[in-house]
Amino acid sequence: MEQTIDINDSVTSSEMEKNRYFNAQRAPDYTIDQDWKSYSPEEHDRWDRLFLRMQEILPGRACSAFVKAMNELQLSASGIPDMEKLSDLLEPITGWRVVPVAGLVPDDVFFDHLANRRFPAGAFIRPEKEFDYLQEPDIFHDIFGHVPMLADPTFADFIQAYGKGGQAALERGQLHNLARIYWYTVEFGLIEEDGDLRIFGAGILSSPQESKFCLEDHSPNRIRFDRERVMRTNYIIDDFQKTYFVISDFETLLKDCYEDFTGVYEKLVGLTDLSPSDLIPEDHLIHRGTQKYFLDKQA
Numbered sequence: 001m002e003q004t005i006d007i008n009d010s011v012t013s014s015e016m017e018k019n020r021y022f023n024a025q026r027a028p029d030y031t032i033d034q035d036w037k038s039y040s041p042e043e044h045d046r047w048d049r050l051f052l053r054m055q056e057i058l059p060g061r062a063c064s065a066f067v068k069a070m071n072e073l074q075l076s077a078s079g080i081p082d083m084e085k086l087s088d089l090l091e092p093i094t095g096w097r098v099v100p101v102a103g104l105v106p107d108d109v110f111f112d113h114l115a116n117r118r119f120p121a122g123a124f125i126r127p128e129k130e131f132d133y134l135q136e137p138d139i140f141h142d143i144f145g146h147v148p149m150l151a152d153p154t155f156a157d158f159i160q161a162y163g164k165g166g167q168a169a170l171e172r173g174q175l176h177n178l179a180r181i182y183w184y185t186v187e188f189g190l191i192e193e194d195g196d197l198r199i200f201g202a203g204i205l206s207s208p209q210e211s212k213f214c215l216e217d218h219s220p221n222r223i224r225f226d227r228e229r230v231m232r233t234n235y236i237i238d239d240f241q242k243t244y245f246v247i248s249d250f251e252t253l254l255k256d257c258y259e260d261f262t263g264v265y266e267k268l269v270g271l272t273d274l275s276p277s278d279l280i281p282e283d284h285l286i287h288r289g290t291q292k293y294f295l296d297k298q299a
């Protein structure tokens, strides 16, 4: 997600700050009370600063659906959103609601929420010490990064289809294949709009460094999205991506991911996985990456 930085201080205090929701009473579906009034002025201020920082970066980089939804959902630098109020704006548009959770939830719970048009969002906001990098999804990542895209009707259908597909993949033991679609689209996806590349992945949209890197740096590959190719490709969880996949439009993505994957999974069993930087002859390359960013790190 966001770029990794060294944090030399003990994580104990930040873990405690994050974990203030971990003692909250959980429903069987892992949802909690956001208890919006409990956010401190400092936490609201932290949201505002994260929000304003991205507002400087995203014009000309974020996809049009994201920009449109920012206004529709009244997201702004006026404190941490109340998920109930936000859901009341989102639900009339696409039928989705946002539900607060303490942190990551089990896969089956996550898929059940998505299949029923509920997006689980972490209620905590990252501690000040982790302002620039946080591996675990906090409220800024989940609300600012993910929720605007849920206001796009086609993308909203795609996420629900992913939730239903996740339940099937779990039963087949091939969740790792399906999860790569989520990673390379919902989290780190690019889309072509009017001949330019734009961002729709939440992991990028909540990171100022990666918002520039994914579009402008020569280092990463940029390849046209191909479902089975993506499902074979490993990814990096704690740094920039070595490859970004570019979709043509959300309608095609939805169509690609709405069908029964039984035949796809059977085909994948006989194929080897690809590393994050591998290129294959079938790739439709938009940009062949130098991988300089990662080569420099190894040097």
Ligand SMILES: [Fe+2]
Residues within 6 Å of the ligand: 137, 141, 142, 146, 187, 202, 203
């Ligand atoms: Fe995310």
